[in-house]
Amino acid sequence: MPPRRPPPPLEVLLLVCCLLVFASYLSSYMRIPVVPLFARELGASTVLVGLINSAFLFMAGLFSFPLGVYSDRLGRKPLIIMGLAASAASALLLAASSSPLQLMGIYALFGLSLAAIGPTLMALVADISRPTHLGRSYGWFTTALYSGMSLGPALGGWLAQTLGFRPLFVVSALFLLLVIVLAWKYLPGETIAPREAHLPDWSQAIREVKGNRHLLGCWLATLGGCFALGMFITFAPLYFHDRGLSMTQIGVVFAVQGAVNALSRIPLGRLSDAVAHRWHQGVAGLLLVGASIAGFGLSHTLAHFLTAAVFLGISLGLAFTALGALIAEVVPLKSRGLAMGGYNTCIYLGMMASSALMGSVIKRLDFTGSFLLTGFFLFFISALFYLMVKGFSPPR
Known part of the structure; x- marks a missing residue:
C-alpha cells in the first residue's frame, strides 16, 4: 500500500477555505440584485418580491443550526459540497422558472444551500486553526466572504445588463460547478483537529x-x-x-x-x-x-x-x-x-x-x-x- 500523503500545511488549508468562500458567495450573490427585477418581469408585486426574499432569509436562518450540527456528524467536506450543489441547482432552476411562486420555492432552496455552506466552512476554519491564531484566521476568512458578497452583486448586475437574466443564472450555476470541483479536490477529507466520531443525540x-x-x-x-x-x-x-x-x-x-x-x-x-x-x-x-x-x-x-x-x-x-x-x-x-x-x-x-x-x-x-x-x-x-x-x- 502506498504511504498516505501528509495533509497540506494549515496555512494552505486556510487559503483554500478563503478562496472557496469567496468564490461560492461571489457566484451565489450574483443573483441577489437581479432576482427582484426578474420577479417583477414575471409579474410579481412589490409585496411578493419581499416575500420571495424573505423565503431566502427564513430558510437560511432556519436550517443553519441543524445543518451545522449535521456537519459535526457527517464531516465538513460532504456538507459543503452538497450545499454548493444545491446552490448551483437553484441557479439553473431560476433560469427555467416562469412564475413568481416558482421563484419563491427556488429562493427557499437557495437559502437552504447557504445554510449548508456558511456555518460548515466557519467550523472548518476553526478546526484547522491554532488556538492562538483563531482571530486572524477569521479575519482572513470573513474578509474573503464579505468581498464575495460585495463583488457578486456588482458582477451580477453587469452580466444581467450584458447577457440578460436567464443567461446570468446559467453563468452562476457553471461557476458554482467549478467551485464544487475545487472543493472536492482541495478540501481535506476529514477535519485536521481531532474530533469524536459520534455526535450526541438532539436532546443532549x-x-x-x-x-x-x-x-x-x-x-x-x-x-x-x-x-x-x-x-x-x-x-x-x-x-x-x-x-x-x-x-x-x-x-x-x-x-x-x-x-x-x-x-x-x-x-x-x-x-x-x-x-x-x-x-x-x-x-x-x-x-x-x-x-x-x-x-x-x-x-x-x-x-x-x-x-x-x-x-x-x-x-x-x-x-x-x-x-x-x-x-x-x-x-x-x-x-x-x-x-x-x-x-x-x-x-x-x-x-x-x-x-x-x-x-x-x-x-x-x-x-x-x-x-x-x-x-x-x-x-x-x-x-x-x-x-x-x-x-x-x-x-x-
Whole structure:
C-alpha cells in the first residue's frame, strides 16, 4: 500500500477555505440584485418580491443550526459540497422558472444551500486553526466572504445588463460547478483537529447549548449586531433619500461601509488574538455599532453619513472577528458545527427581524427616532453580552 500523503500545511488549508468562500458567495450573490427585477418581469408585486426574499432569509436562518450540527456528524467536506450543489441547482432552476411562486420555492432552496455552506466552512476554519491564531484566521476568512458578497452583486448586475437574466443564472450555476470541483479536490477529507466520531443525540445537544451561557451570549450579541445591520441595509436608503442624497451618493455610502467592513477584518482579527480576552473586543465593537447606528439618526449631510458608515464598518469588523473566534473557543471541538450553525442562524434572523419590525416603528417614531432607538437597543445587548461572557478565559 502506498504511504498516505501528509495533509497540506494549515496555512494552505486556510487559503483554500478563503478562496472557496469567496468564490461560492461571489457566484451565489450574483443573483441577489437581479432576482427582484426578474420577479417583477414575471409579474410579481412589490409585496411578493419581499416575500420571495424573505423565503431566502427564513430558510437560511432556519436550517443553519441543524445543518451545522449535521456537519459535526457527517464531516465538513460532504456538507459543503452538497450545499454548493444545491446552490448551483437553484441557479439553473431560476433560469427555467416562469412564475413568481416558482421563484419563491427556488429562493427557499437557495437559502437552504447557504445554510449548508456558511456555518460548515466557519467550523472548518476553526478546526484547522491554532488556538492562538483563531482571530486572524477569521479575519482572513470573513474578509474573503464579505468581498464575495460585495463583488457578486456588482458582477451580477453587469452580466444581467450584458447577457440578460436567464443567461446570468446559467453563468452562476457553471461557476458554482467549478467551485464544487475545487472543493472536492482541495478540501481535506476529514477535519485536521481531532474530533469524536459520534455526535450526541438532539436532546443532549440542546442541553449543551442551554448550559453554555458563554455560547448563548455570543449568539445574542450576533443577533443584536445583525439587527442593527438589517436596519441599515433595509431602511437607510429610504432615510438617505429623504435627506436629499442622490442614488449615486447612497451607493457611495454603502460602498464605503462595505469596503471598511471587509478591509478592517484582517488587522482586527490579529487584534483579537493579541488582547487578553476576546470578549473585551466584542463588547467594545457592539457598543460602537450602537453608537454608529445612532449616528445615522443624527446625520443630515453626505459627510455625516460617510463618517457614520466608516465607523459602522469598523465596529462590525471589531465585533464580529472577535465573536467568530470566541464562539469556536466556548464549545468543545465536537460541537463547533452546532455553534457556527447557531451563529449563522442569528445572522439571518437578526436581519430578518429588523426588516420585519422596524418599518412599523419608523411610522411611529420617524427615521431619526428609529435609528436612535436601534442604537440604544445595541447598548442594552452589549450589557447583556458582557454579563453572560465576563470571566471566560480559554487556554491559549
